[in-house]
Amino acid sequence: MGAEVSYTNIDQKVVVVTGAAQGIGAAYAQRLHKEGATVAAVDLSQAVLESENCASGHVVDVSDPDSCRALAAELQERYGRVDGLLNNAAIFSTIQMKPFWEIEPAEWDRLMAVNLKGPWLLASALLPLLRKSSAASIINIGSDAALMGRPGYLHYVASKGGVAAMTFSMSHELGEFGIRVNTLSPGPVYTEVARETVSPEQKQAMLATQALHRTAGPDDMTSLAVFLLSDDSGYLTGQTISVNGGLVHR
Ligand SMILES: NC(=O)c1ccc[n+]([C@@H]2O[C@H](COP(=O)([O-])OP(=O)(O)OC[C@H]3O[C@@H](n4cnc5c(N)ncnc54)[C@H](O)[C@@H]3O)[C@@H](O)[C@H]2O)c1
Numbered sequence: 001m002g003a004e005v006s007y008t009n010i011d012q013k014v015v016v017v018t019g020a021a022q023g024i025g026a027a028y029a030q031r032l033h034k035e036g037a038t039v040a041a042v043d044l045s046q047a048v049l050e051s052e053n054c055a056s057g058h059v060v061d062v063s064d065p066d067s068c069r070a071l072a073a074e075l076q077e078r079y080g081r082v083d084g085l086l087n088n089a090a091i092f093s094t095i096q097m098k099p100f101w102e103i104e105p106a107e108w109d110r111l112m113a114v115n116l117k118g119p120w121l122l123a124s125a126l127l128p129l130l131r132k133s134s135a136a137s138i139i140n141i142g143s144d145a146a147l148m149g150r151p152g153y154l155h156y157v158a159s160k161g162g163v164a165a166m167t168f169s170m171s172h173e174l175g176e177f178g179i180r181v182n183t184l185s186p187g188p189v190y191t192e193v194a195r196e197t198v199s200p201e202q203k204q205a206m207l208a209t210q211a212l213h214r215t216a217g218p219d220d221m222t223s224l225a226v227f228l229l230s231d232d233s234g235y236l237t238g239q240t241i242s243v244n245g246g247l248v249h250r
Contacts, residue, residue, distance in 0.1 A: 007230035011036025019089030021045040023191040027218030062118030068125035081132035084229040087119035093195040097152035108155045115159035142185035171238035180237035187244025211246025
């Protein structure tokens with residue numbers, strides 16, 4: 001047994017995790033809570049209010065500026081500052097795969113509003129609170145799907161490509177406040193939630209290109225998130241880091 005790893009000052013942090021009601025978001029919240037962080041769990045789903053892995057649960061639509069501002073006011077009242085923002089909420093497991101020319105404009109707009117506009121809206125609304133932290137860190141969740149040319153969900157792929165580009169520029173705009181911003185880019189991760197975006201054949205094909213010949217679960221993503229939100233990553237910003245078992249993008 002090795003010694004337990006501890007992450008510097010993670011237990012001093014107030015961290016907002018969006019999309020925390022299920023899937024990987026719930027795992028981020030659970031792990032951060034276990035590490036001693038004060039977790040504000042956010043989701044559109046009321047289920048977030050029942051989470052045991054947080055200090056507070058908040059029903060928020062990240063695509064709605066008023067909802068983001070209301071969250072900021074609540075967090076100001078409750079905690080007085082925010083040290084970490086993990087922008088994980090996205091339209092993902094509910095996506096129905098189709099050729100891009102069959103995606104309805106309204107469907108495209110809604111996905112972009114959540115996946116790309118949401119992280120920007122929430123970072124903007126929480127900025128005054130993040131600036132009160134002595135060492136704030138933002139993680140935007142990307143996806144390796146943006147690097148793989150995967151067919152069938154062009155709006156999603158475009159949104160996650162946008163997230164990585166946005167993150168790089170955000171890091172430059174927020175550097176002067178000492179706020180770091182990075183993209184955590186998962187490869188395929190299999191959660192308790194069924195989804196259409198990977199067929200059994202695609203699952204095997206992707207696995208075959210990986211260096212590690214096993215699939216990933218939510219817990220495989222959480223250590224990097226804790227590291228990026230802790231003070232151990234104090235000089236790390238503007239990066240896109242893939243957690244994908246060595247998946248080859250082809
Ligand atoms: N699972 C994967 O294979 C994989 C791979 C790469 C990237 N990702 C990314 O990781 C993140 C989590 O993935 P997951 O598999 O847990 O997805 P999921 O679809 O199971 O969960 C997404 C969560 O976001 C919430 N949400 C949706 N719209 C919202 C809104 N407007 N406001 C607030 N909350 C909202 C949902 O209620 C849900 O709880 C997403 O950003 C996803 O794009 C996942």
